[in-house]
Amino acid sequence: MADSLGVRAFFIKGPASVIQGLRMPRTSSDVDVFVHPSDLEAIVAGLRERGWRERPVDPDGRTFPKHSVTVDHPKWPCCIDVHFRFPGMETAPSDCFDVMWARTENLELAGQELRVPTESLGIVILALHALRSAHLPACRQELEFLRDLTEREQHVAAVMDLAVATGSLAAMRPFLEGLLPGRETVEWPDASGEWRNRLMAKQPGSARLIAIAQAPLREKPGMIFHAVFPAPVVHLSRDIYADMTLPGRVRSHRTRWVRFLRSAPQVMRDLSQLRKG
Structure with a gap:
């Protein structure tokens, strides 16, 4: 559908991350897709025409800032989560998407040629997702897995560059500090109010x-x-x-x-x- 609409879309987390070795094997309960903010309505409208419906959301945007639109279908046993920004990334969403799109690659999955993040971008996305709930044992385990992978595969520099380019350096600080060489000094920015609230x-x-x-x-x-x-x-x-x-x-x-x-x-x-x- 995205191809037919001429929309750039790439898929995050889920089975692609397992195939890439970024996650331990697990069962996914939904499909996460990332689109440019200007293409969000086109994608949602296309899904709506195919029988998908937007799930109700709490209208309180101050308490729960929106970063995606979730849709479900009465004949499909999973949801689709359409992201137009990602919590922890403070760069303007449109610019952030362009940075990420330049770091995607093709992967064959379910008979389709899909765009997915490169390993370094996948690490940033998965780390930010886990850092939001780092108090949970499963998220702490995932962060430790990602730290080992980042160091072993020598992705530290690429992950650091992406954190800077996407404005996620403040949010990624707990993940990155232990990976940087001791002699390297970094001017860590302050986390945004939204990110601090999410953690609290x-x-x-x-x-x-x-x-x-x-x-x-x-x-x-x-x-x-x-x-x-x-x-x-x-x-x-x-x-x-x-x-x-x-x-x-x-x-x-x-x-x-x-x-x-x-x-x-x-x-x-x-x-x-x-x-x-």
């Missing part, structure tokens, strides 16, 4: 409270109201089959509050980091 918010409830705390005073009442009384689409963003009748919505509200209360200790720890910052 280990629970969805934390993300909302952090966003409310950082919002201008005039916006806080509305954000608090929508956090306490979310729109129906918020329930659907978690479960597209959620019961939207009045009793069903009441049950969803109850489940949401139970989930929040159970995560309260972690939420408090996340908020304590905000106070320190």
Whole structure:
């Protein structure tokens, strides 16, 4: 479809990463594709014409900044996640795409000739993805695997250059510091507010409270109201089959509050980091 539309698209993570040796074998639950921001609507429209539908999303863009559009199909057992930017990459999304596109290569998969990241770009993408949740054992394991690979295959310089070109040097710092020669000095930029918030918010409830705390005073009442009384689409963003009748919505509200209360200790720890910052 991308070829027929003349859209540049390359596929990230997933089975291609396993074939390239960038990841341990695993089962993928979705397909991740990257397109230029100006081509996002064309791709989504093309998928829509073929029976794919956009999944509901939380409309609160301050709390959950958007970086992709997810679509599903009633006859396919997986989603497609169409990326137009990548968290941690602070260069303008259009420029960032051009940098990445220049570092893609062909790979045959499922009977198709696909564009996928080169090894060095694949390492950057996978490392950024794992760094967002580095508190999880699986992500720590993946980061260690990528560090060993980067050093063994001598990708450190290429990964460093990509981190600079994509504006991800600040986000990649925990991954890169141990790989650089001891004599090399780097001027590490400060991480963006969005990236710091992503790292602090280990629970969805934390993300909302952090966003409310950082919002201008005039916006806080509305954000608090929508956090306490979310729109129906918020329930659907978690479960597209959620019961939207009045009793069903009441049950969803109850489940949401139970989930929040159970995560309260972690939420408090996340908020304590905000106070320190």
